[in-house]
Amino acid sequence: MERAVRYLVSIAALWALWLALVGTLDPQEVVAGGVIAVLVTLVAGGAPFTGRSLRILAPKRLAWALAYIPYMVWAIVKANLDVARRVVDPRLPINPGIVRVKTRLKHPVARTALANSITLTPGTLSVDICGDELYIHWVDVQAKDIEEATREIVSGFERYLEVIFEDAA
Amino acid sequence: MNVDILTLMNLVDLLICLVVLVSAIGVAVHRNLLAAVVFAGVASLAVSYLFLRLAAPDVAMTEAAIGAGLSTVIFLIAVRKTRETEDGS
Amino acid sequence: MAVNVVIGSVLVALGAAFLFLGALGIVRMPDLYNRMQAGTKATTLGNLLTLVGLGLIEPAWMLKLLLIALFVLMTNPISSHALARGAYRAGVPLTEGSVRDEYREALEEHGEEVPS
Amino acid sequence: MKTLLELALVLAAAAALLSVYRLIKGPEAFSRAVALDVLTLITMPMMAGLALWVRRSIYLDVALVYAVLSFLGVMALARYADRGV
Structure with missing residues (x-):
């Protein structure tokens, strides 16, 4: 459970960063950003939000x-x-x-x-x-x-x- | 003091060209290789600005990636694996 | 003239002034560590102010400029910290008029060699 | 407002000139590295201003890439001084 939440937070953060960098809400960019956010999170194993640091929220x-x-x-x-x-x-x-x-x-x-x-x-x-x-x-x-x-x-x-x-x- | 913005930009371009020249000379003359690496970094920074000024953002981005990131790190690894000054100490 | 353009231009000019002060600092200060003090602080604020000012002039770019500014704000202290540490360990001395150096004492206590 | 932006450009150019002086003079390699850091931080707003002048937002990406990679370069230099890259 904890693990799933961590992955979801990581995906959301990366997706938001992608959208902020491209600066549009064009469907292409939204889909590409989502795919890349999921891939990066899977490869990194939710690394940006490991351990107890989720409690920072x-x-x-x-x-x-x-x-x-x-x-x-x-x-x-x-x-x-x-x-x-x-x-x-x-x-x-x-x-x-x-x-x-x-x-x-x-x-x-x-x-x-x-x-x-x-x-x-x-x-x-x-x-x-x-x-x-x-x-x-x-x-x-x-x-x-x-x-x-x-x-x-x-x-x-x-x-x-x-x-x-x-x-x- | 009412300077036209175009001539002002051109003056800044000249200044940046001077920076490229100075740092290239610095790379050539310095015996300390660490300092030479820093000079190379400045040269690539200035060249990247000039590419941007010539309306080539893609080239400028590549210059930034290669000049500031990759070549600095590779030069440093090479210097570490060999010796620190050209005289061999 | 729109008010955001006015405020943005003032911020850009102010930020450029701080950039200038930072550069003046690295020329005038006597040793590496003092130079780094002026260089890091003044240029960080100068960078922030110019980027935010440009964002006010062109509101559509505000988000991206804020991202760049946030990145600079987070990485600039780290790089100057790392540079200061590396320079001290490589033997760059403090200036003549320094009043105290508790770092050298501590390093000697730990038995680490510091070239001077 | 144009005057203010011109003033900012002149100040940034003067700052670049001063840090080039430190780059040439710098007694040790680390002072030169500080000058490189300051030059990068001066060039980034100049790139952003150029983006505003020609109204192309892709110029901002160059500034962003430069910020990331110059951080990498300075960190590599600092690590070199400490214990190798």
Whole structure:
């Protein structure tokens, strides 16, 4: 049962992607997209939605994911204004270094999303993940120790990503 | 400053031609093969834009697939299997 | 003049300005990692704004342009992360004025060789 | 509105010029790779703008293909530095 649902979700997602890319509802394209979506799903064994990640479609998680979008957009805009200010300033005010932070997230997808979010936000660029520690290049190092760095960089995203991806929350 | 859009586009085309020239020279002169691979990627990017400008989207798409995807990966595999600089270190 | 064309043009110009700032960043910054900061962030937003602006000017293409923008938004941080990691492990140094490097300490703790 | 689009084109061309400077100068191969990444991200909106100018939506597909494949190329470069392709 679980397996059949997974296959159906995969087929629907691939079909929707095909139709979005061709941009028409011409019957030819609809039929071709359906056939190719089924073939790809059978060959890949429902790979895009394996294991427990189907549970990501629960309403609470979707609501938090929707709330995450404006938060992220605001963070990206802030990041860019920050970069613009630093780049056009003739004195080039930077104070760079690599700091270490800790994350509570366990799920690999959640960690990937966290690293991506960190890269897109003000002055930080994730360099490596090992275990639950992230190494982050920071243009303007403010924090003195690992707790402060974690609070400044990671906590804001963790609050959302924990609900969206983790089981415990 | 009221520049006609056609002449502006032609100026940009000239700039892109210059980029092709510069990156081709870069491929030829660089001893570090990794840098040469990057230059080849830029050359194929610029050539792809020029094909698009000459109203040949299919050729541009092929150039993108071959130049940016396939040849970069194949060059990197070849460099890894042999050596990193032309002098042999 | 239609209002969507006006907003779209403004967004395209703004996005091009951010692209320019990103390129200026990679020229002015002193080392690879700082360059990558400017390059990744500014060009991602510039790309998003230009693509969405073009979509507003031509609403029929909005869906496809949004797909391209979403793809860029998801892959660009990954590629810059991978590039930064590879560069650090290949021995590209931080700039002179860097205040701290906890990554090197951790790598040395794990007994991994880092060329410098 | 045409003026704004012209301004955008000039800014994008100037950005391309700056990143070509970094491409030539770049002390190590990875700085050049960053310049390649930025050049790709500049070229994609230029391709989309070209699509708008000639009103052919197939030009957008070229930009999409370019986005996918340049990601692949940069990832290959990064993996090369790490432990081989």
